[in-house]
Amino acid sequence: MSTAILEDPAPLSYEEERGKPMPSFHHGIVQANLIVEFAKRSDYRCVSEVAVIVESVSYTPDICLYPRKQVDFRHDTVRMKEPPVVAVEIFSPSQGSLEIMEKVDTYLQAGVKSVWVVAPPLTSITIYTADGKQKGFLEGTVTDPATGIQVEMDQVFR
Secondary structure, three states: OOOOOOOOOOOOOHHHHHOOOOOOHHHHHHHHHHHHHHHOOOOEEEEEOOEEEEOOEEEOOOEEEEEOOOOOOOOOOOEEOOOOOEEEEEOOOOOOHHHHHHHHHHHHHOOOOEEEEEEHHHOEEEEEEOOOOEEEEOOOEEEOOOOOOEEEHHHHOO
């Protein structure tokens, strides 16, 4: 009979658990501001940090927008199989552009209508759409060409 003690495995780091870099203070501010702006819309439900399954791989966009439906809080979903209408990725300080662009391509191929890439140090938002186009914003009103969603840049970066 063995008397070996089984140790609990080491806890996963944030990066290992979520498959993405640790967010920063500015990342959190921008994410919260976008959620507030998106929540003003009655046609979409804003969800943060939910796992989305794409070809058996789990991705966790910073923010997802889904068509607004009645919510049954008794039955939750841990991993979404349905792609969001919009996925938002906010650059973290240690994140490279190659990593973000691979996610953009993956999301669009999975049926996401538009992907917003937000760069806090540049105070910029670039929207990528399934038709291969992109549109960048530095000021004024951000208008998503695929969904018509609008937010004001001064409300995102405040």
